[in-house]
Amino acid sequence: MEENNSQSDSPKSKPDLIDLNTEISNSNNNNDTSLETIVRSFQDSMSVTKQHKFWETQPVGQYKDVGDTSLPEGPIEPPTPLSEVKQEPYNLPAAYEWTTCDMSFGETCDEVYLLLKNNYVEDDENMFRFNYSKEFLTWALCVPGYYKNWHIGVRAKGSKKLVAFITGIPARIRVNDNVVKMAEINFLCVHKKLRSKRLAPVMIKEVTRRVHLENIWQAAYTAGVVIPTPVATCQYWHRSLNPKKLIDVGFSRLGARMTMSRTIKLYKLPDSTFTSGFRKMELRDVPAVTRLLRNYLEKFVVAPDLDENDVEHWLLPHEDVVNSYLVESPENHEITDFCSFYTLPSSILGNQSYSTLKAAYSYYNVATKTPLAQLMNDALIMAKQKDFDVFNALDVMHNEGFLKDLKFGPGDGQLHYYLYNYRIRKALKPSELGLVLL
Numbered sequence: 178m179e180e181n182n183s184q185s186d187s188p189k190s191k192p193d194l195i196d197l198n199t200e201i202s203n204s205n206n207n208n209d210t211s212l213e214t215i216v217r218s219f220q221d222s223m224s225v226t227k228q229h230k231f232w233e234t235q236p237v238g239q240y241k242d243v244g245d246t247s248l249p250e251g252p253i254e255p256p257t258p259l260s261e262v263k264q265e266p267y268n269l270p271a272a273y274e275w276t277t278c279d280m281s282f283g284e285t286c287d288e289v290y291l292l293l294k295n296n297y298v299e300d301d302e303n304m305f306r307f308n309y310s311k312e313f314l315t316w317a318l319c320v321p322g323y324y325k326n327w328h329i330g331v332r333a334k335g336s337k338k339l340v341a342f343i344t345g346i347p348a349r350i351r352v353n354d355n356v357v358k359m360a361e362i363n364f365l366c367v368h369k370k371l372r373s374k375r376l377a378p379v380m381i382k383e384v385t386r387r388v389h390l391e392n393i394w395q396a397a398y399t400a401g402v403v404i405p406t407p408v409a410t411c412q413y414w415h416r417s418l419n420p421k422k423l424i425d426v427g428f429s430r431l432g433a434r435m436t437m438s439r440t441i442k443l444y445k446l447p448d449s450t451f452t453s454g455f456r457k458m459e460l461r462d463v464p465a466v467t468r469l470l471r472n473y474l475e476k477f478v479v480a481p482d483l484d485e486n487d488v489e490h491w492l493l494p495h496e497d498v499v500n501s502y503l504v505e506s507p508e509n510h511e512i513t514d515f516c517s518f519y520t521l522p523s524s525i526l527g528n529q530s531y532s533t534l535k536a537a538y539s540y541y542n543v544a545t546k547t548p549l550a551q552l553m554n555d556a557l558i559m560a561k562q563k564d565f566d567v568f569n570a571l572d573v574m575h576n577e578g579f580l581k582d583l584k585f586g587p588g589d590g591q592l593h594y595y596l597y598n599y600r601i602r603k604a605l606k607p608s609e610l611g612l613v614l615l
């Protein structure tokens with residue numbers, strides 16, 4: 178392991194405090210997310226240039242190269258011959274050992290669930306912590322063509338307790354005109370008691386080694402922390418569905434001149450959806466949804482290259498995991514619009530009355546006939562019917578087109594997108610991203 182050089186963790190998405198009075202008017206926030214601005218403001222706020230002992234050694238965009246448009250787009254390093262990829266796992270401290278987490282095995286899934294439930298991403302004020310369900314974790318990890326040994330755990334040798342986790346899943350991601358085989362890396366987690374001991378770099382190197390062994394040399398990931406170097410920085414927006422509970426648990430505040438009853442009225446939604454032909458997606462819709470989505474995702478600089486298998490896995494409704502709806506024309510039965518959201522509750526830490534915040538996260542949405550805001554309003558109505566407390570959305574794809582109209586308020590946490598071993602010339606605007614990672 179490397180020397181002790183701690184970095185404070187911060188959530189990769191954060192259920193931010195939103196002021197329920199000002200959030201709607203307060204939405205023309207500064208949207209200058211050019212990479213230069215992000216890196217500079219980050220460095221300014223640290224007053225020194227932060228050192229990244231690990232990330233400086235990796236094939237990722239380095240801060241010193243920011244703004245140098247002469248560097249070519251594409252892989253930073255060429256692939257190494259497979260025979261030269263290290264065959265044995267990286268060394269762990271003597272008291273720990275690697276384990277492959279078989280997520281189809283109930284007991285292992287329980288252990289992963291509990292490690293994350295107790296140690297994964299929190300907001301800056303430590304009021305909320307992501308609580309991914311077991312069904313969600315299995316869905317997110319056991320994807321078409323997945324490699325079991327990319328679901329990597331670390332156990333204490335004596336007690337066999339699971340103390341750390343990191344995962345990769347295979348994906349085809351298009352960057353401009355190139356479809357690149359990548360790993361999507363997620364669920365990096367080190368038990369709270371083992372933090373700041375440089376375990377994370379060992380885990381990242383180990384997942385990298387296992388991905389390389391499959392002849393894959395690029396990866397995509399998101400994080401709440403700034404490390405070298407984001408390809409885009411996005412913001413979360415929140416739409417209250419249950420404002421009273423959100424206020425009671427400290428997720429949001431009552432606006433200055435607002436009463437609770439006015440606030441409840443402000444966020445009230447109709448009981449049923451508005452768009453005729455709006456219905457739940459079914460298995461028979463997979464080909465039409467795939468066509469709709471592929472056509473839409475072409476508009477973005479970075480987006481997944483999804484086939485019918487992927488769409489069936491990622492978008493077919495799955496109780497308490499992912500919800501998808503579409504609009505089928507009552508006249509010609511054409512599928513013209515699609516919207517989806519996934520279920521990711523957070524534990525509410527230290528509240529007497531409530532233990533869980535039920536959050537829906539906007540996933541992939543495509544509107545070709547129905548106005549996007551109307552389609553998303555129907556998604557909000559469905560989320561309310563399903564008893565979600567809040568509907569979250571990033572400012573990616575065309576989401577900016579509905580956020581303000583539908584009474585979303587900006588959060589103060591940011592989510593940074595990264596590519597490993599792939600350079601793009603210029604930082605992207607959130608609206609140039611067609612990718613949502615879980």
Ligand SMILES: CCCCCCCCCCCCCC(=O)SCCNC(=O)CCNC(=O)[C@H](O)C(C)(C)COP(=O)(O)OP(=O)(O)OC[C@H]1O[C@@H](n2cnc3c(N)ncnc32)[C@H](O)[C@@H]1OP(=O)(O)O
Binds near residue numbers: 186299384385399
């Ligand atoms: C080709 C295939 C490639 C595949 C790999 C592609 C890359 C994948 C990259 C991973 C994508 C993950 C996507 C997600 O899952 S993002 C979610 C991350 N998880 C959490 O935030 C949960 C709560 N926090 C923790 O469990 C720990 O704080 C973690 C495990 C995050 C760090 O543990 P700890 O706090 O005990 O620190 P350390 O002493 O061991 O290590 C310190 C070093 O680690 C760098 N660090 C800290 N946080 C992150 C982070 N979120 N991404 C990348 N690097 C991170 C940090 O800058 C420093 O390096 P450097 O600044 O000195 O250089």
